[in-house]
Amino acid sequence: MKCPNCHHTSSRVVDSRHTDELSAIRRRRECEECGFRFTTFERMELSPLVVVKKDGNREVFSREKLMDGLLRACEKRPIPYETLEKTAAQIELDLRNLNKSEVSSNDIGEHVMKALITLDQVAYVRFASVYKEFKDIDQLMETLKHLAKGSDDNELQ
Numbered sequence: 665m666k667c668p669n670c671h672h673t674s675s676r677v678v679d680s681r682h683t684d685e686l687s688a689i690r691r692r693r694e695c696e697e698c699g700f701r702f703t704t705f706e707r708m709e710l711s712p713l714v715v716v717k718k719d720g721n722r723e724v725f726s727r728e729k730l731m732d733g734l735l736r737a738c739e740k741r742p743i744p745y746e747t748l749e750k751t752a753a754q755i756e757l758d759l760r761n762l763n764k765s766e767v768s769s770n771d772i773g774e775h776v777m778k779a780l781i782t783l784d785q786v787a788y789v790r791f792a793s794v795y796k797e798f799k800d801i802d803q804l805m806e807t808l809k810h811l812a813k814g815s816d817d818n819e820l821q
């Protein structure tokens with residue numbers, strides 16, 4: 665990467681993140697010679713994102729599996745398929761932007777819950793009850809209370 669200012673050939677990467685298209689990466693670079701900062705867009709092969717499951721086993725992240733989970737949580741809810749696809753894409757993007765080679769299934773669960781809470785509260789509770797494996801009804805009610813407090817409408821209060 666040549667510096668546009670002094671044409672020096674080595675630069676330091678200051679920041680690096682995926683663009684909305686997952687196969688492109690945007691890098692902020694700083695010239696090692698003159699300190700000039702510039703941005704590059706680079707195409708890249710996507711490396712597989714590895715998911716560490718609760719039992720310690722690892723598997724390659726799958727967008728389809730994520731979609732399955734979202735579909736199950738949103739079954740019979742008025743949410744367009746397209747919205748769920750966008751949500752799944754955004755979650756994958758966020759996970760990749762953590763810039764870790766491995767993410768835990770916990771990380772994924774948290775991201776899904778964050779997305780669902782703004783999308784549909786019923787879907788959120790459904791997903792959370794499976795994901796968090798509520799031990800008893802008190803725990804579930806506690807979560808619902810937090811949910812009601814955090815939302816603008818009072819549907820659940």
Ligand SMILES: [Zn+2]
Nearest residue numbers: 667670695698
């Ligand atoms: Zn330079």
